Amino acid sequence: MTDPTWTISELAQEFSITPRTIRFYEDQGIVSPSREGRNRIYHARDRTRLKLALRGKRLGLQLSEILSLIDMYDGPGDSVAQLQHYLEVLEQHRDALKRQREDIDLTLAEISRQEKTCRALLAARSAA
Known part of the structure; x- marks a missing residue:
């Protein structure tokens, strides 16, 4: 076969x-x-x-992280060291995503403030 x-x-x-x-x-x-x-x-x-x-x-x-994880699977199997490494990669990635989310939230809040200011200025000019 x-x-x-x-x-x-x-x-x-x-x-x-x-x-x-x-x-x-x-x-x-x-x-x-x-x-x-x-x-x-x-x-x-x-x-x-x-x-x-x-x-x-x-x-x-990232590609380097993907390669590292894939290469682990070519090794002896689900060893403790492999699983610990995978867990570390996942934790690092989660932390990076959380930081990005915080940055995005701050940026969106700033955009909202700027929009509010811009709309108020437009409303004031339209009324005049």
């Missing part, structure tokens, strides 16, 4: 991404398909690594 394989088009369709995105991940060393002539053949390992990369991207992780 042979292991399942996928073409670049099949993976692109499955994950709703473009073949160009998959080639980018190939350039970054995340997937490494075999070749049959000019065609790329992706194996289960490639599919799993691509899935993890896309999940990391959805979480907003």
